[in-house]
Each structure stands twice: as C-alpha cells, then as structure tokens.
Amino acid sequence: MTVKQISVFVENKIGNLAEVTKVLADAGISLHAISLADTKNFGVLRVIVDDSYNAATTLKEQGYIFSITPVLAVAVPDEPGGLYRILTLLGDHNINLEYLYDCNIRKSDCAYMIFKLEKPEEAIEVLTKHQVRLLCQEDFK
Amino acid sequence: MGRYYQPEIECASQEQIRAWQDERLIKQVRHVYDNVKMYRERMDELGVTPDDIKGREDLHKLPFITKDDLREQYPYGLLAKPLSECVRIQSTSGTTGRRVVAFYTQHDIDLWDECCARAIVAAGGSNEDVVHVSYGYGLFTGGPGLNGGSHKVGSLTLPMSSGNTERQIQFMTDLGSTILCCTPSYAAYLAESIIERGLRDKIKLKAGIFGAEAWTEEMRHDIEEKLGIKAYDIYGLTEISGPGVSFECEAQTGMHINEDHFIAEVINPVTGEVLPDGEKGELVFTSITKEAFPLLRYRTRDICILSHEKCPCGRTHVKMTKPLGRSDDMLIVKGVNVFPSQIETVLLNKGYPANYQIIVTRANNSDHLEVQVEMTPEMFSDSVSVITEKEKELVSALKAMLGIYADVKLVAPKAIARSEGKAVRVIDKRNLYQNN
Numbered sequence: 001m002t003v004k005q006i007s008v009f010v011e012n013k014i015g016n017l018a019e020v021t022k023v024l025a026d027a028g029i030s031l032h033a034i035s036l037a038d039t040k041n042f043g044v045l046r047v048i049v050d051d052s053y054n055a056a057t058t059l060k061e062q063g064y065i066f067s068i069t070p071v072l073a074v075a076v077p078d079e080p081g082g083l084y085r086i087l088t089l090l091g092d093h094n095i096n097l098e099y100l101y102d103c104n105i106r107k108s109d110c111a112y113m114i115f116k117l118e119k120p121e122e123a124i125e126v127l128t129k130h131q132v133r134l135l136c137q138e139d140f141k
Numbered sequence: 142m143g144r145y146y147q148p149e150i151e152c153a154s155q156e157q158i159r160a161w162q163d164e165r166l167i168k169q170v171r172h173v174y175d176n177v178k179m180y181r182e183r184m185d186e187l188g189v190t191p192d193d194i195k196g197r198e199d200l201h202k203l204p205f206i207t208k209d210d211l212r213e214q215y216p217y218g219l220l221a222k223p224l225s226e227c228v229r230i231q232s233t234s235g236t237t238g239r240r241v242v243a244f245y246t247q248h249d250i251d252l253w254d255e256c257c258a259r260a261i262v263a264a265g266g267s268n269e270d271v272v273h274v275s276y277g278y279g280l281f282t283g284g285p286g287l288n289g290g291s292h293k294v295g296s297l298t299l300p301m302s303s304g305n306t307e308r309q310i311q312f313m314t315d316l317g318s319t320i321l322c323c324t325p326s327y328a329a330y331l332a333e334s335i336i337e338r339g340l341r342d343k344i345k346l347k348a349g350i351f352g353a354e355a356w357t358e359e360m361r362h363d364i365e366e367k368l369g370i371k372a373y374d375i376y377g378l379t380e381i382s383g384p385g386v387s388f389e390c391e392a393q394t395g396m397h398i399n400e401d402h403f404i405a406e407v408i409n410p411v412t413g414e415v416l417p418d419g420e421k422g423e424l425v426f427t428s429i430t431k432e433a434f435p436l437l438r439y440r441t442r443d444i445c446i447l448s449h450e451k452c453p454c455g456r457t458h459v460k461m462t463k464p465l466g467r468s469d470d471m472l473i474v475k476g477v478n479v480f481p482s483q484i485e486t487v488l489l490n491k492g493y494p495a496n497y498q499i500i501v502t503r504a505n506n507s508d509h510l511e512v513q514v515e516m517t518p519e520m521f522s523d524s525v526s527v528i529t530e531k532e533k534e535l536v537s538a539l540k541a542m543l544g545i546y547a548d549v550k551l552v553a554p555k556a557i558a559r560s561e562g563k564a565v566r567v568i569d570k571r572n573l574y575q576n577n
Contacts (some may be wrong), residue, residue, distance in 0.1 A: 006156045007523030009516045011553040037525040040552045041532075061332075061555055068521045093461070098524065141453055 001124045001134045002070035004052040006112065009065040010036075010043040019044060020064065027058040032140050033073075033114050035101035048073070048103065048114060050140050070120050072124050073103060074127065075110040075134035082110070086132060093126045105135065144455070145256070146262040146294065150401050150458045161401050163196035165429035170194045170203070172433055176221040177344065180216055180437065188411030197404065200427065201415055207439045211241045211380060220244055224431045232280040233379040233478060239488065244381050244433040249287065252430055253382040256399045257290020263397075263454070264348040264373040266320050268295030271345075273318035275309055275352065276476075278302040282383030282570060283353050284474070286507045287322040290385060296320070303327065306334050314343040321349040324476040325356035325372070329506030332367035342567050346370045351383055352377065353476040355464060355573035360506070361393075374463060380439055381426050392453050395460035402430045403534045405459060406438070410468040421446050424461065442469045467562075470567060474501055475544045478493055481566045484512055484547075489536045492519065500558050502572040510547040512539065515554050 010016050016087040017036070024047075028129065033048040049055045052068070059066050076082045090097060103112040112135055117123045127134060145151045148257040153161075171191040183204045184190065193202060208362040211219065220227075222244070229245040245253070266272060274292035276283025284302055299318060301309055311332060312318065321328060328351050335341055346368050352375035361372045376396050377384035386403055387396035398405045406415050407422040416422040424441045428434075443464040452460060472479045481499055488497055493514050500511040514535070522528055532549050539547045558565065 007521075009521050009553065011550075011551075011556060016553070039525055039529060040535070042528070044528070046523060065518055065521045067521055069522050082506060088369075122568055140175065 001072070001128070001138050002120055003115070003135060003137055003140070004047055005069045005071040006049065006052060006059070007048050007067050007069060008045045008047070008056055008059060010045050012041050012043060015052075017043070017045065017060045020059075021060060023062050023064075024049070024055060027054055029055050029058070032105060033101060033103035035099075035114075037099070042050075043064050046101070046114075048140060050075070052137070069116065072115045072120060072123060072127070073105070073139070074115050074118060075107070075133035075135070077110050078108075085121070086127070087129055089126060089132070090117070090123060093122065095126065095141050097122050105139070143260070146259040151259060151397070151458065153401075154459060155457060161198065162404055162429060162513065164215050166197060166200065166402075166404065166427065167191075167194055169427075169429045169435055170430075170437065173221055173437060174394075175218055179210065180220055199416075200404065200406065200438070203427075204439050205413065206436060207440050208241065208356060208380070208442070215240070218243050219436070220437055222246055227433050229285075229520065230280075231285065231379050231383060232283045239399040241380060243382075244332050245382075246432045246501045247435050249382070249431050253286060253385060254289030254293045254384030256377075256382065256402065256497070257286045258293035258389075259286070259290075259399065260373070261290050261294050261296065261320065262352055262383050263388055263390045263456075264295055264320060264350050264371070265391075266291070266294050266348070270294075270319045271299060271317055272296040272320045272322065273299045273301060273309075273313055273346075275301045275303055275323035275331070277382075281476075282377065283322075283324075286377065286383040286385055287350065291322075298332040306331065310335055310338065310340060313346070314340055316337065319345055319347050321346055321368075321370070323349075323351060324353050325351040325360055326354060326365050326475065326506045326508060328372070329360060330370070332364055333505065336367060341367075341369070344463050345366070347496065350375050350388070354473045354508075358379055363506075376461070376464075378441060380434075380436060381428055381432065381441075386426065388453065389456035390456055394452075395448060395462055397452070397456050397460055398447075400458045405429055405461065407445065408440075410440075410442075411445075418447050418449055421465065424475060426466075439459045439466075442467050442471060444468055446511060460560060470571065472499070472501060472567060474510050475545050479510070479543055479545070483542050484539065487535070487542050488512075489516060491535055491538055493517070493535070496557050499567045501567070501571055503570045508571070510545065511550055512547050513550045513552050515555060515557055516551045517554070520551075 025037045030050045037044045098116040100115045105112045189202050227244045232240050232242045274287045278284030348377050349372045373389040375384050375388045377386040388399040391398050404427040408426040410423040424443045444466040446462045447568045448460045497545050498513040502509045535549045
C-alpha cells in the first residue's frame with residue numbers, strides 16, 4: 001500500500017527546477033504531488049507521478065541524481081480535526097512522521113496527503129485497522 | 142636605536158657577506174653530511190663529498206631538496222642535532238595529512254629572532270615601541286617569530302595572537318600599540334573595524350609588518366591610508382625558520398634576504414638551472430647557520446626575482462620581489478598553505494568523487510574558500526537533513542585537514558566541467574599576482 005516517491009537532487013541555480021519539470025513533461029509524465037525542500041545550496045524535489053518507472057528511466061538517462069522512497073498516500077477527512085486525528089493515531093503508536101505534503105487527488109469527503117514515515121509498514125497496519133483509506137501506486141495511473 | 146638592528150651585518154660589504162657565506166656553507170655541508178643520512182646518501186649518489194664544497198661557487202653541485210623530501214623524512218629524518226639539544230618545534234600544513242615539522246636549538250631560535258628584530262627595526266621599531274602581534278601563536282611561525290624579534294629589539298610586546306577583533310582594538314587603543322604585525326588581510330579587516338567604530342584617531346599605530354600571504358600594492362595603499370601607517374612586507378617559511386627570512390626596508394621595493402643566514406638562488410623550475418639576477422624563477426634557500434634543521438638548496442616553489450642593486454636604505458643584502466606566483470599548485474588562504482591534493486584526500490576518504498573544484502574569493506579583504514563537490518547517488522537521500530549532515534561532516538573533515546574553514550557546495554553531477562587535459566581544480570578569483 002505504499003506509493004513510490006521520486007526525490008531528485010536539484011542544485012540551487014536559476015532555471016534548474018524548470019529543467020527537471022521539462023524533462024518530465026517531455027516524457028509525458030504527469031505530476032500528482034510535488035514538494036520542494038530547500039537549503040542554501042541545493043533543493044530536493046519530491047514528486048508522485050503517474051508512471052514512476054518511466055520517470056525513473058527518464059531521469060537516469062538525463063543524468064539526474066534521484067532516489068525512490070516508499071511513502072503513504074493517506075485519505076485525510078475534509079473536516080476540522082481530520083489531520084489531527086490521523087497524526088494522533090500515528091503518535092500513539094510511536095510512529096515518527098518525517099514530512100508531509102499535499103496531493104492533487106481528492107474525493108468529495110477527503111483530501112489525500114503524502115506522508116513520509118519512519119516505519120511505513122507499521123503505519124499501514126495501524127491506519128487500515130482504523131479505517132483510514134490509503135491509495136496505492138495504481139490509483140495514480 | 143638607529144635605523145638598523147645590526148648595521149655591521151646588514152650594511153656589510155658584498156665581499157664580507159660572500160666570505161661569511163663561503164665559510165658557513167662549508168661548515169654546514171660537513172654538518173649535514175655527518176649527521177643526516179638523507180643528505181649523505183644523496184651526495185654519495187652524485188659523487189659529491191663535503192670536501193668538494195669550497196664556497197658558494199660550489200653550491201650548484203649539491204642536490205635540491207623539496208617539500209616531498211621533508212614529508213618523507215617526517216618527523217626526525219632531517220634532524221641534524223640530538224633531540225636533547227632541541228628546544229622548539231614549529232610546523233606547517235602539508236599535504237595528505239603529513240605535516241612538516243621543523244626543529245630549533247636555542248641558537249636557531251636566537252638567529253630567527255634576530256632576523257625578525259632586523260625587520261622590526263627596518264619598520265622603524267625600537268625599545269620605545271609597543272609591538273602588537275596578531276599573527277597566530279602556536280605551531281604557526283608567525284606569532285612566535287615576531288614575538289621573539291620584538292623581545293630582541295626591546296619593544297613592549299603584546300602577544301595578541303589572531304582573532305577576537307574587539308579585544309585587539311581595545312588593547313590597541315588602551316595600550317597605544319605602535320607597530321602591528323599580522324597578515325595583510327587581517328590588517329585590512331582591522332582597519333575597517335577601527336574606522337567603523339570611529340576610533341581612527343584613538344590609535345597610535347605608525348607601522349605594520351604584514352606577511353604570510355600574497356598581497357597587492359593596492360592593498361598596501363589601502364591599509365596605509367586607512368590606518369595612517371607605513372606597511373612593510375615580510376617573507377619567510379617554516380622550513381627555513383619562519384618570518385624574517387627577508388623583510389622590507391623603507392624603500393618598499395623588495396625584501397632584503399638575511400644573507401648571513403640564508404643563501405638565496407633563483408632557478409629555472411623545470412631544468413634546475415641557476416638564473417642570474419633580474420630573471421624570474423623559483424626561489425631556493427640554503428640555511429647556513431641553522432643547527433637542528435638545516436636545509437640545503439630547499440625549493441620554495443615561490444617564483445620571484447633577485448636584485449643586488451644598491452638600496453637607498455643602506456642595506457647591502459640581496460633583495461627579492463614579492464612572490465610573483467607559485468611553481469606548484471599551493472594556495473595561501475587566510476595565511477594558511479592549502480594544497481588541492483589535501484582536499485582531494487579528504488573527499489576520497491569520505492567517499493566523494495575526485496571531481497571537485499576549489500573556488501577562492503576575497504571579499505572585504507577576507508579570503509573565502511569554497512569546495513564544490515558533485516552529488517552522487519550513494520550520498521543522496523530524500524531527506525534534506527541527512528544530506529546536510531553529510532555536508533557538515535565534510536566541512537569538519539576539511540577543517541581538520543586544512544586548519545581553516547571551507548564552505549562545501551554540493552552541485553549536480555557533471556556540473557563541474559571536465560577538461561580534455563589537466564582538470565581545472567582551482568579557480569582563484571583574488572588576482573593576487575596581477576600587479577607584478
């Protein structure tokens with residue numbers, strides 16, 4: 001039930017981010033979630049795409065440094081306290097959250113968010129047990 | 142005190158200087174041949190015996206020695222006196238983790254101090270002066286050298302060491318420092334700090350003795366104007382003794398080499414051929430009075446020109462230009478010797494690719510060293526904190542190797558240009574040698 005996140009090293013230089021997105025666009029890859037972590041000198045671009053195999057081969061061909069990390073796409077109820085309940089659930093089970101960001105897949109009653117967790121397998125168990133819906137890679141196609 | 146520390150030596154006739162050099166060289170060659178295995182083996186290989194050296198004219202018969210030799214002989218290989226007779230060690234940064242250590246007997250310290258005393262007097266110093274030494278103290282020779290020289294002159298010596306600018310300025314104003322000794326870049330920084338604080342008319346400085354790194358005439362004028370002083374250059378290297386191997390006089394047209402202690406030659410760095418006065422080449426020194434760590438024909442890798450032209454100051458010792466460049470790839474950053482190979486060693490040890498670039502800049506008269514390294518798949522992580530941690534590790538490893546802070550910049554793979562022939566490892570944007 002994990003989703004493949006592709007993280008790309010982007011040097012902090014004007015135009016570099018645009019270039020990565022162009023490379024992906026030229027390969028016909030569509031982005032469903034995107035986040036950029038930045039420092040003074042470099043950034044890490046994190047994306048969830050419709051075709052991660054195609055994205056990985058394209059990036060490799062173009063000489064980019066990237067990694068593929070398992071993350072969870074979690075359905076967060078679209079109501080006050082929705083995120084709070086999920087985070088409490090994870091916290092109660094001693095599962096550390098490293099970062100999270102938004103995703104463009106929505107349902108009428110919930111928004112999907114990308115969670116990077118220290119113990120994804122345990123998290124899946126806890127979340128599904130508590131009827132929290134998760135997306136799988138296929139859902140992004 | 143007069144214009145010279147030792148007028149009978151500093152203004153001796155050329156013949157007298159030559160006589161001292163002949164006599165001392167003969168003695169020194171015998172001393173190293175008898176006491177240092179490396180010299181004995183090298184001379185035997187060339188079929189040269191100490192008896193073949195009858196004076197300066199025979200100097201060319203002796204083999205050169207290089208920094209690599211010093212590293213290979215670390216730590217005691219070149220020691221020519223029993224350790225029981227040595228009283229001091231100083232050290233210089235070296236490549237690949239191996240430093241160069243130099244040993245001194247009390248006699249060696251005395252002659253080194255004497256050379257620095259000559260430099261201080263040449264800059265107008267006397268026992269009426271307060272000599273403010275902001276060179277680093279410790280293994281680096283800058284602080285101990287000028288400190289010793291100042292004692293010889295009888296000046297009141299302020300052993301400030303480097304750093305802590307606030308305290309430097311406070312002592313300077315409260316205690317009325319008259320002569321400042323430090324690197325030129327630190328002098329420029331101090332000058333700006335003094336002006337910023339509006340303390341320009343509270344300082345009593347009249348002269349500065351600045352060395353251990355390359356500086357331009359523009360920088361000299363800038364410091365002189367800002368501090369209202371006369372700025373004198375000083376040259377030296379730990380291998381030979383330390384600062385004071387040569388020093389500038391009021392003519393400010395080159396540095397007088399203390400020829401009664403050091404014989405200078407300029408050679409073609411490729412062929413080793415000795416070049417005449419006025420020709421540009423690599424400076425080579427033979428220390429003829431040192432006991433513990435005497436070096437014969439040591440190749441400094443500094444490129445300069447020698448001149449025996451009469452100096453208006455009255456000193457007769459040969460003058461050398463400021464170094465006009467290097468015959469190797471050594472950089473001097475913040476007064477510290479940095480070799481690209483040291484940086485390469487750290488990168489390889491830490492598992493980084495050997496494709497790197499060193500960028501040296503100078504802003505506000507302060508040097509900045511940046512090491513650009515290409516990111517690799519092994520080092521990469523989707524977590525910024527993991528990468529930042531690796532960057533920090535690299536920064537501390539570089540600091541441990543170089544002794545100074547270097548900024549690390551991770552760049553995209555292939556971002557550093559590959560060249561067909563020799564890779565461009567160093568980009569020095571300071572243009573230190575442009576005016577020479």
